[in-house]
Amino acid sequence: MKILVGLSADQGGQEALALGAMLARSCKASLFACTVTPDTWGHPSPARVDGEYGSFLARHTVTVQAEAKAALPADVTAEFMAVSAPSAREGLIRAASDIGADCLVLGSAREAPLGYFGEGGVTTELLRSAHLPIAVAPHGYSAGPGTLVRRLSAAYSGSSSAPGIVARSAALAREYTVPLRLVTFVVRDKQMYPTGAGYDAEQFVSNVLREQARDAQTALLADQKGLSAEIADGPTWKAAFESLSWEEGELLVLGSSKLGPILRVFLGSNARKIVHNAPVPCLILPRAEE
Known part of the structure; x- marks a missing residue:
């Protein structure tokens, strides 16, 4: 490499x-x-x-x-x-x-x-x-002497293209000989003010999204060995990241948006928010053929 x-x-x-x-x-x-x-x-x-x-x-x-x-x-x-x-x-x-x-x-x-x-x-x-x-690398990033990659976390959306990202992240985890964690983000960052439906309806929707994320993770974990999975939940992206623990030597992996050309890097809206709010270095993979 x-x-x-x-x-x-x-x-x-x-x-x-x-x-x-x-x-x-x-x-x-x-x-x-x-x-x-x-x-x-x-x-x-x-x-x-x-x-x-x-x-x-x-x-x-x-x-x-x-x-x-x-x-x-x-x-x-x-x-x-x-x-x-x-x-x-x-x-x-x-x-x-x-x-x-x-x-x-x-x-x-x-x-x-x-x-x-x-x-x-x-x-x-x-x-x-x-x-x-x-x-x-985040602003101010440094690595102590001998620091190694200790864990990969893959941003997992549960979409039709998500299994491909998981497979590519798993290959990287084997390359680095580290565990792989799936992270699904459930963020309510557009709900600072109540809509006409009210907060109860918004809370219901977020609960449904959380359950869907958990079901998608469970189905994937049944087919993949050596994986762990967590849901990052919060009213903002910053709060969602803070709801999970992040290790020294962690690398967050995410895929490019489907809006971009094949075999090129292209950040969609959510991917850009993930990269800008992540407290650890990120690795963005080009969009692969589906």
């Missing part, structure tokens, strides 16, 4: 590297870290502006990668690379294709609350179009 880290110059790049190192350590994968710089002209202008700008970018890349190498855990090795491209998205996609990466790791935008993931311009573009799994 090959893991590619998008190494930006900010703290998000360091957080992505920490997550990439933890993933690589856990499954004995090869780790690559890529810095993308803007394209410059292949020859200097009369004023030498392009040549000087290219030299500046080269020095900047050396500095960023030297800091990253110093921060890399002693038990993890990485190959550092730099590519020039019109955009960071294009550069990372090209680098992933060149090395045959199995996963791309990205950091969070600085505007996100500490401990949670927020999308920046590059991550938003990649979460709409990447052809490989993307792991995202």
Whole structure:
């Protein structure tokens, strides 16, 4: 397995590297870290502006990668690379294709609350179009020395496509040699104010959804061995996440929306809410053929 880290110059790049190192350590994968710089002209202008700008970018890349190498855990090795491209998205996609990466790791935008993931311009573009799994690190993420993936949790909706996500998550759990937990979210985040039906009717609907989720989980557990299942329930996404326990070294796996193209990553509304509210790193899988 090959893991590619998008190494930006900010703290998000360091957080992505920490997550990439933890993933690589856990499954004995090869780790690559890529810095993308803007394209410059292949020859200097009369004023030498392009040549000087290219030299500046080269020095900047050396500095960023030297800091990253110093921060890399002693038990993890990485190959550092730099590519020039019109955009960071294009550069990372090209680098992933060149090395045959199995996963791309990205950091969070600085505007996100500490401990949670927020999308920046590059991550938003990649979460709409990447052809490989993307792991995202929450703002402020770090991993202690020797930290390993200890459990996978798969976001399980009970829809027709959900068994495919479970099967792919189970394969990952075997790769990491860790247990797999199914998590179904029952969230009432659009019910801050009573509708004409009243709170009693809304509570009835949420109870029905909870029972349907439990029935779907029970049916799946009967066919799959070595799984556990829980329901994350709450009036908001934050409360739903807080209703469950989350371990150090946990990774939350979710699939792309059916609205997106096959073999591409695409976050639907609920998936985006899950990623933004998760207190642990997330791994988003591209939509597979059904």
